[in-house]
Amino acid sequence: xxxxxxxxxxxxxxxxxxxxxxxxxxxxxxxxxxxxxxxxxxxxxxxxxxxxxxxxxxxxxxxxxxxxxxxxxxxxxxxxxxxxxxxxxxxxxxxxxxxxxxxxxxxxxxxxxxxxxxxxxxxxxxxxxxxxxxxxxxxxxxxxxxxxxxxxxxxxxxxxxxxxxxxxxxxx
Amino acid sequence: xxxxxxxxxxxxxxxxxxxxxxxxxxxxxxxxxxxxxxxxxxxxxxxxxxxxxxxxxxxxxxxxxxxxxxxxxxxxxxxxxxxxxxxxxxxxxxxxxxxxxxxxxxxxxxxxxxxxxxxxxxxxxxxxxxxxxxxxxxxxxxxxxxxxxxxxxxxxxxxxxxxxxxxxxxxxxxxxxxxxxxxxxxxxxxxxxxxxxxxxxxxxxxxxxxxxxxxxxxxxxxxxxxxxxxxxxxxxxxxxxxxxxxxxxxxxxxxxxxxxxxxxxxxxxxxxxxxxxxxxxxxxxxxxxxxxxxx
Numbered sequence: 001x002x003x004x005x006x007x008x009x010x011x012x013x014x015x016x017x018x019x020x021x022x023x024x025x026x027x028x029x030x031x032x033x034x035x036x037x038x039x040x041x042x043x044x045x046x047x048x049x050x051x052x053x054x055x056x057x058x059x060x061x062x063x064x065x066x067x068x069x070x071x072x073x074x075x076x077x078x079x080x081x082x083x084x085x086x087x088x089x090x091x092x093x094x095x096x097x098x099x100x101x102x103x104x105x106x107x108x109x110x111x112x113x114x115x116x117x118x119x120x121x122x123x124x125x126x127x128x129x130x131x132x133x134x135x136x137x138x139x140x141x142x143x144x145x146x147x148x149x150x151x152x153x154x155x156x157x158x159x160x161x162x163x164x165x166x167x168x169x170x171x172x
Numbered sequence: 173x174x175x176x177x178x179x180x181x182x183x184x185x186x187x188x189x190x191x192x193x194x195x196x197x198x199x200x201x202x203x204x205x206x207x208x209x210x211x212x213x214x215x216x217x218x219x220x221x222x223x224x225x226x227x228x229x230x231x232x233x234x235x236x237x238x239x240x241x242x243x244x245x246x247x248x249x250x251x252x253x254x255x256x257x258x259x260x261x262x263x264x265x266x267x268x269x270x271x272x273x274x275x276x277x278x279x280x281x282x283x284x285x286x287x288x289x290x291x292x293x294x295x296x297x298x299x300x301x302x303x304x305x306x307x308x309x310x311x312x313x314x315x316x317x318x319x320x321x322x323x324x325x326x327x328x329x330x331x332x333x334x335x336x337x338x339x340x341x342x343x344x345x346x347x348x349x350x351x352x353x354x355x356x357x358x359x360x361x362x363x364x365x366x367x368x369x370x371x372x373x374x375x376x377x378x379x380x381x382x383x384x385x386x387x388x389x390x391x392x393x394x395x396x397x398x399x400x401x402x403x404x405x406x407x408x409x410x411x412x413x414x415x416x417x418x419x420x421x422x423x424x425x426x427x428x429x430x431x432x433x434x435x436x437x438x439x440x441x442x443x444x445x446x447x448x449x450x451x452x453x454x455x456x457x458x459x460x461x462x463x464x465x466x467x
């Protein structure tokens with residue numbers, strides 16, 4: 001009798017420790033899935049593919065690449081020591097909500113919808129997937145200058161990028 | 173891993189010794205230094221807009237990005253944390269050695285503590301290596317060529333000039349003297365593998381440094397320092413930095429200092445977190461620049 005009780009208690013204790021371990025340990029941290037929005041990185045275009053599509057720097061200007069990650073590449077347009085604008089191409093696979101703002105857009109550049117975000121940022125959605133953005137820095141750029149920069153990106157090259165298929169709608 | 177980058181930015185102190193020391197060094201750099209501790213203000217500056225809805229969107233995106241482990245923003249911060257802990261521990265030992273020399277019982281501790289220039293050089297090397305590693309964690313490998321990468325590094329440095337000036341002054345010019353940059357390579361050559369192991373930060377960073385074993389890590393650190401030296405030399409000559417000037421600049425905010433330069437360096441090591449403070453701000457700025465482009 002005593003033995004059964006001892007065994008029972010032991011098993012209960014072991015189960016309790018196991019349960020507590022599962023609940024309390026940060027197991028989520030150790031599992032794969034540390035990607036943005038938990039989208040598998042194979043579905044996101046690598047930022048390297050975007051680099052060649054940035055506009056050429058004008059005379060006296062300089063294009064410096066600053067960030068390159070999966071689904072994102074950013075450069076700054078500099079004149080001497082001052083930064084004129086941030087230029088970026090991103091894959092909206094990890095941020096589907098970013099596509100929504102283009103539904104209401106009426107302006108277009110090379111046929112792609114254009115949206116203004118505040119006084120210094122202009123964004124373009126290419127092939128319903130890639131967002132091209134120009135953000136004026138410091139003294140800022142006026143909208144016409146920003147649109148000119150957007151137009152200078154290799155937009156047709158971007159639209160033709162061999163992109164991994166988007167996940168089916170509603171899957172995420 | 174729990175706090176996001178922007179939360180950590182907002183927890184930074186607004187006024188303490190760290191901030192005062194950085195303000196002092198900031199007087200040496202054109203444009204000075206601003207202690208940015210408000211995420212909203214940082215976002216508004218990058219976006220050029222005060223629209224609260226837009227700021228909230230950028231912030232939400234930045235939090236998503238900094239929670240994704242593979243993106244490296246959190247990893248960069250833990251690198252800075254490791255270096256900061258090491259700096260405090262090393263500085264504490266040196267402080268003890270300075271005080272302990274006068275107390276008979278503590279004299280043995282003083283004899284044991286590594287106060288040598290070699291160890292200081294290894295500490296600086298580790299900081300520069302941490303800087304390079306954090307750069308690749310935060311920015312990836314920008315551009316298609318090595319030239320692009322070097323340009324990106326230089327650009328990052330000029331965005332954080334006060335950070336770099338503080339690193340040069342606090343960890344090279346003050347403890348090692350004005351010829352520190354010229355001597356650094358020679359000093360690093362004398363760093364033995366066991367010296368590296370004595371640095372607390374090394375244990376935290378070892379897994380992130382490319383190569384296997386201490387010899388490989390040491391050679392990575394030396395190559396990293398070589399890359400950095402050219403740039404840092406330009407900064408020093410461009411701003412005319414020296415130990416003397418650094419102390420004078422610090423005196424404007426911290427008050428008069430009558431000790432030796434290396435004592436000043438020890439004091440700063442123990443009582444300030446300049447490396448982590450400016451590091452958090454630099455990572456937050458890069459993160460916001462990305463989030464602003466992705467919303």
